[in-house]
Amino acid sequence: MAAPTTTGTNHDGQVDNPLEQGRQFLQMLRNRITNPSTRNPNMSWESNAADQIALQLQEDGHQKWGFVIYRTTYESDNGWAEFIRRLRYQMDDVFEYLGGRDVLQKCKLTVIEDRNTLDGASTDHVRRHFQQWAIHNYRLEQSPSGNDGTSQVAIGRSSRYRYALQVDGDSLHSLVHEAPDPADIDTTSKGWVKLIDKSWYLGRSEGGFEVYEPIEGVTERDVGWMQVAYQDVMSEWFAFPSRTLPSSTTLNIKGSMEKSKNDEVVMTEYVQDPETGAKLHPVAKLDYSGAAAKTGPREIKLVRKLDLWIMPMLWLMYWLNYLDRNAITLAKLNTLEEDTNITSTQYLTCVSILFVGYIVAQVPSNMLITRVRPSWYMAGAMALWAIVSALTALANSYTSLLVTRFLLGIVEAPFYPGAIWLLGVFYTRKEIATRISILYSANMFAMCSAGLIAIGVFDMHGMAGVSGWQWLFIIQGALTFVVAVASAFVLPNQPLDTWWLTEEEKQLAHNRVTRDTVHASSSTGSIQGLLVAMKDPRVWLFVFMQHMHLAANGFKNFLPTVVETLGFEDQKVTLALVTPPYFLAGVISVLWAASSGRFNERTWHLTIAKGIAVVGFIIGTVTLNTGARYFSMILFCIGTYCANSIIYAWTASTCGQTVQKKASALALVSTISNVAFIWTPYLWPSSDAPAFRPAMISSAGFSIVCAGSAWVMKFWLMRMNRKIRMDGDKRVLRYAY
Structure with missing residues (x-):
C-alpha cells in the first residue's frame, strides 16, 4: 500500500498549487497584522510549531519534549545511523526557520532498541511497551530542577507521552533509499515513519472490525497508527494535539495485531545526546504491578x-x-x-x-x-x-x-x-x-x-x-x-x-x-x-x-x-x-x-x-x-x-x-x-x-x-x-x- 497522501508542504509553509500559494500569501499578510508569531513574523502564531510546543511545555510544566522512537529493524546499522543523521538535520533546519532554537534545545531524542525482542515487532508490541514507558518515565523526566519531587507533574497534552514513532524495515527503506538527501528540500514526502497512538486498546474503538475481509492479507484490527512524513515529525506532528488533526492524512491499516505472550515487555532504551549521539541509560523492566528493576x-x-x-x-x-x-x-x-x-x-x-x-x-x-x-x-x-x-x-x-x-x-x-x-x-x-x-x-x-x-x-x-x-x-x-x-x-x-x-x-x-510509590502524594x-x-x-x-x-x-x-x-x-x-x-x-x-x-x-x-x-x-x-x-x-x-x-x-x-x-x-x-x-x-x-x-x-x-x-x-x-x-x-x- 502506498504511503498516505499529504499536501507536500515545504519548510516555509508553501505548497506547489498557485491558487493555494496566493491564499497563503493573503493569510500571511493578515497574520502579520492580527496574530503574528514572535519567532517568525511570516507565520501565524497558531501555525508555528515552535510556538505551539513552547506553549505545551509552559502549560504542562514540562522541561523536555520529543517523540520516543522505536527501532524495529536491524538489517542495516549504517542505514539506521543515516536515518538519525537525517532526522537531526531536518530538526535543525525546521527549527532554524521557525525561530525555535530555544525550543529545540529542550528536545530529548529518545531511542528504544533491542535486537532480541524488537526485531520485526508489531505496532501492538511497541504500543504495549510505550504504555508502560510513558507512565513510568513522565514524572521523573519532567520534574523541574530543584523540585523537592513531591509536586505532581501531569502528562498534560504532551505528545511525548501520548504518541510514539516506529521505524520498521519499510519505513527505514523509504527514509534512506527513497528520500532525497537532507541537503535538498523534501517535497515528495517519500520518507515516512509510523506514528502510534498509545491510547488505542483493542475492543474499545474497533468493535467488529475483525470480521472485515483482509486487506493485503491483514484484517483491520491493527489500527491506531498512521504513516507521517519524517521531515515534519518532530515539529508539525509533535505540536498537533493543540490543533486539529490534519485532514490530509489517512489511517494506515497495514500490520498485524499480534498478542504478546507476556504482558511484560522487556527492551533496552537509550537516550541519545543530540550533539554526540552517545547512549546514556537503559530503560527499566516493569512487572505486573508496574514496579521497575534498576537497569541504568x-x-x-x-x-x-x-x-x-x-x-x-x-x-x-x-x-x-x-x-x-x-x-x-x-x-x-x-x-x-x-x-x-x-x-x-x-x-x-x-x-x-x-x-x-x-x-x-x-x-x-x-x-x-x-x-x-x-x-x-x-x-x-x-x-x-x-x-x-x-x-x-x-x-x-x-x-x-x-x-x-x-x-x-x-x-x-x-x-x-x-x-x-x-x-x-x-x-x-x-x-x-x-x-x-x-x-x-x-x-x-x-x-x-x-x-x-x-x-x-x-x-x-x-x-x-x-x-x-x-x-x-x-x-x-x-x-x-x-x-x-x-x-x-x-x-x-x-x-x-x-x-x-x-x-x-x-x-x-x-x-x-x-516513581515507585503507588498513588504518591505530597508531604x-x-x-x-x-x-x-x-x-x-x-x-x-x-x-x-x-x-x-x-x-x-x-x-x-x-x-x-x-x-x-x-x-x-x-x-x-x-x-x-x-x-x-x-x-x-x-x-x-x-x-x-x-x-x-x-x-x-x-x-x-x-x-x-x-x-x-x-x-x-x-x-x-x-x-x-x-x-x-x-x-x-x-x-x-x-x-x-x-x-x-x-x-x-x-x-x-x-x-x-x-x-x-x-x-x-x-x-x-x-x-x-x-x-x-x-x-x-x-x-x-x-x-x-x-x-x-x-x-x-x-x-x-x-x-x-x-x-x-x-x-x-x-x-x-x-x-x-x-x-x-x-x-x-x-x-x-x-x-x-
Missing part, C-alpha cells in the same frame, strides 16, 4: 553506594539492639534470679515490661523522625539505650530490674521502625524486602552470637566482685555507646538531605522511590500522616498479620530455656546449641527475601515460610526425642524469621503514599504487633517444660492465621488493582502482592 548504570551505582553506607551501620546497630534487649534471657542462665531475688513469674514480667515501654514510645517516635535529622535522632536513641542497658547491671531487686527494663523499652523503641522507614525512603519495592531481611538477620545473628559471647563473659563471674550477668550488661552497653557515636556521622537523613550523596545522586535517590504534617494511616484499613490488616506473626515468634525469648530442656548438663553446650537454628534462619531468610523482591511477590513467600514453621511446631509438640525436638527448633526458627521482612516490606510499599504516612503506618504495625510480646511469655512457663505443648500448639495456630491474613490482603489488593485499571490507564503503577 547511574542507578545501579547509587544503590551500591546506599548499600555500603546504610546497611552495615544499620545491621550493627540492630545486632547490638538485640544483644542488649535479650541479654536478660542469658542472664537467667547465670545468677540473675538469685542475685535479684525474683521468682519465675517475676522474671516473665521483667521480660514483658520492656515491650510496654516499646509500645508507648514507638508511634510518637516515628512521627518525630520525619521532623528531625534521622541520623542524629537514631544515634541519640542508641546512646540512651546503651546507658540504660549498662545500668541494668546495678539492678539488685525486682523493682529496680523492672524499672530498667521498662526504660530500655522506651529508648529502644525508635530504632527498628525508624530503620524500616529509613530503608523505605531509599529503596524501591523490588529492593526493600531483601534489605529488611538483611537488617533482620542481625536479630538472628545476635541470638547466635549472644550465647557464644556469654560463654566468654560468664567466665568473668566473680571478677572484681561482679557477677557474670552484670559483666554482660556492662560490656555490651559500652560497645553500644561507641557505635552510637559513629552512627551519627554515617546514617543518612532523607534522600535530598544526605551529606555523602552528590547533588545528582540525591535527586536520583528521591525520584526513583517517588503532609506528622499528625496528618498518622491520621491518614489510621484511616487506611489496610494498615490494620497488616497490624493483625504482624501481630499473629510475632505471637508465633514468642519462643525467641525462651529458646535458650527450651534448648536447656534437651538435657545437656554442660551450660556451654546449651549456649552453643542456641547458635545453629538462628544462623540457618538468618542465611535462609535473606535468600527468601531476595526471592520475594526479585519476583515482587509476597503472599506465597509468606505462606510457604509459615508452613515450614507450622511443621516445626507440630514436631516439637508430638515428640520428646532429643534429635527430633532440636530439628523442630531449626524448622520453626527458619519458617518464622523468613516471614518477618516480607510483612514489613509489604507494609512500606502498600501504605507509603507520603513519607509521613509510611512512618506512621510502620510505627502502628510495629507498635501494636509488639503487644504480642507482652502476653506470649505467659505461654512459656517453666512448668510446661520440656515439651511446652500449649505454646507450640498456639504458635502453630498463630502461623496459620498469619498466612490466611496474607491471602485476604492479596485478594484485596487484586481488587484495588482492577479498579485502578478500570479508572484510568491500564499501565499505571499498581499494588504488589
Whole structure:
C-alpha cells in the first residue's frame, strides 16, 4: 500500500498549487497584522510549531519534549545511523526557520532498541511497551530542577507521552533509499515513519472490525497508527494535539495485531545526546504491578553506594539492639534470679515490661523522625539505650530490674521502625524486602552470637566482685555507646538531605522511590500522616498479620530455656546449641527475601515460610526425642524469621503514599504487633517444660492465621488493582502482592 497522501508542504509553509500559494500569501499578510508569531513574523502564531510546543511545555510544566522512537529493524546499522543523521538535520533546519532554537534545545531524542525482542515487532508490541514507558518515565523526566519531587507533574497534552514513532524495515527503506538527501528540500514526502497512538486498546474503538475481509492479507484490527512524513515529525506532528488533526492524512491499516505472550515487555532504551549521539541509560523492566528493576548504570551505582553506607551501620546497630534487649534471657542462665531475688513469674514480667515501654514510645517516635535529622535522632536513641542497658547491671531487686527494663523499652523503641522507614525512603519495592531481611538477620545473628559471647563473659563471674550477668550488661552497653557515636556521622537523613550523596545522586535517590510509590502524594504534617494511616484499613490488616506473626515468634525469648530442656548438663553446650537454628534462619531468610523482591511477590513467600514453621511446631509438640525436638527448633526458627521482612516490606510499599504516612503506618504495625510480646511469655512457663505443648500448639495456630491474613490482603489488593485499571490507564503503577 502506498504511503498516505499529504499536501507536500515545504519548510516555509508553501505548497506547489498557485491558487493555494496566493491564499497563503493573503493569510500571511493578515497574520502579520492580527496574530503574528514572535519567532517568525511570516507565520501565524497558531501555525508555528515552535510556538505551539513552547506553549505545551509552559502549560504542562514540562522541561523536555520529543517523540520516543522505536527501532524495529536491524538489517542495516549504517542505514539506521543515516536515518538519525537525517532526522537531526531536518530538526535543525525546521527549527532554524521557525525561530525555535530555544525550543529545540529542550528536545530529548529518545531511542528504544533491542535486537532480541524488537526485531520485526508489531505496532501492538511497541504500543504495549510505550504504555508502560510513558507512565513510568513522565514524572521523573519532567520534574523541574530543584523540585523537592513531591509536586505532581501531569502528562498534560504532551505528545511525548501520548504518541510514539516506529521505524520498521519499510519505513527505514523509504527514509534512506527513497528520500532525497537532507541537503535538498523534501517535497515528495517519500520518507515516512509510523506514528502510534498509545491510547488505542483493542475492543474499545474497533468493535467488529475483525470480521472485515483482509486487506493485503491483514484484517483491520491493527489500527491506531498512521504513516507521517519524517521531515515534519518532530515539529508539525509533535505540536498537533493543540490543533486539529490534519485532514490530509489517512489511517494506515497495514500490520498485524499480534498478542504478546507476556504482558511484560522487556527492551533496552537509550537516550541519545543530540550533539554526540552517545547512549546514556537503559530503560527499566516493569512487572505486573508496574514496579521497575534498576537497569541504568547511574542507578545501579547509587544503590551500591546506599548499600555500603546504610546497611552495615544499620545491621550493627540492630545486632547490638538485640544483644542488649535479650541479654536478660542469658542472664537467667547465670545468677540473675538469685542475685535479684525474683521468682519465675517475676522474671516473665521483667521480660514483658520492656515491650510496654516499646509500645508507648514507638508511634510518637516515628512521627518525630520525619521532623528531625534521622541520623542524629537514631544515634541519640542508641546512646540512651546503651546507658540504660549498662545500668541494668546495678539492678539488685525486682523493682529496680523492672524499672530498667521498662526504660530500655522506651529508648529502644525508635530504632527498628525508624530503620524500616529509613530503608523505605531509599529503596524501591523490588529492593526493600531483601534489605529488611538483611537488617533482620542481625536479630538472628545476635541470638547466635549472644550465647557464644556469654560463654566468654560468664567466665568473668566473680571478677572484681561482679557477677557474670552484670559483666554482660556492662560490656555490651559500652560497645553500644561507641557505635552510637559513629552512627551519627554515617546514617543518612532523607534522600535530598544526605551529606555523602552528590547533588545528582540525591535527586536520583528521591525520584526513583517517588516513581515507585503507588498513588504518591505530597508531604503532609506528622499528625496528618498518622491520621491518614489510621484511616487506611489496610494498615490494620497488616497490624493483625504482624501481630499473629510475632505471637508465633514468642519462643525467641525462651529458646535458650527450651534448648536447656534437651538435657545437656554442660551450660556451654546449651549456649552453643542456641547458635545453629538462628544462623540457618538468618542465611535462609535473606535468600527468601531476595526471592520475594526479585519476583515482587509476597503472599506465597509468606505462606510457604509459615508452613515450614507450622511443621516445626507440630514436631516439637508430638515428640520428646532429643534429635527430633532440636530439628523442630531449626524448622520453626527458619519458617518464622523468613516471614518477618516480607510483612514489613509489604507494609512500606502498600501504605507509603507520603513519607509521613509510611512512618506512621510502620510505627502502628510495629507498635501494636509488639503487644504480642507482652502476653506470649505467659505461654512459656517453666512448668510446661520440656515439651511446652500449649505454646507450640498456639504458635502453630498463630502461623496459620498469619498466612490466611496474607491471602485476604492479596485478594484485596487484586481488587484495588482492577479498579485502578478500570479508572484510568491500564499501565499505571499498581499494588504488589
